[in-house]
Amino acid sequence: MDYNKITEIIIGCAIEVHRNLGPGLLESTYEECLVYELNKTGLNVVRQVPLPVVYKEIKLECGYRIDILVEDSVIIELKSVENFTSVHEAQILTYMKIANKPIGLLINFNVALLKNGIKRYKF
Numbered sequence: 001m002d003y004n005k006i007t008e009i010i011i012g013c014a015i016e017v018h019r020n021l022g023p024g025l026l027e028s029t030y031e032e033c034l035v036y037e038l039n040k041t042g043l044n045v046v047r048q049v050p051l052p053v054v055y056k057e058i059k060l061e062c063g064y065r066i067d068i069l070v071e072d073s074v075i076i077e078l079k080s081v082e083n084f085t086s087v088h089e090a091q092i093l094t095y096m097k098i099a100n101k102p103i104g105l106l107i108n109f110n111v112a113l114l115k116n117g118i119k120r121y122k123f
Contacts, residue, residue, distance in 0.1 A: 006071050017034050
């Protein structure tokens with residue numbers, strides 16, 4: 001499936017969750033509900049994917065986790081914060097690099113209008 005189609009479906013599901021719940025809840029709540037919506041679409045969805053860091057010859061099990069991985073290609077990093085910061089952008093870009101995944105979506109559910117809380121990244 002085309003990456004644009006996958007991200008379109010993800011964003012539609014995120015909008016559905018936000019429309020029903022609104023802002024102000026915990027990230028874990030939005031994650032659970034977004035995974036529910038994504039599973040209904042038939043996409044391959046995995047949550048809390050371990051992300052080890054490989055440094056030279058050693059593999060570090062640092063406890064990093066991808067919030068949601070869709071179709072083994074799109075990383076979704078969820079937030080429920082007042083505003084995105086440069087650290088949030090660095091996080092998604094680093095996860096994409098380490099996991100060798102081409103597309104990342106940073107989604108902040110703590111906004112009045114969800115389209116203002118979505119950023120798409122591509123390698």
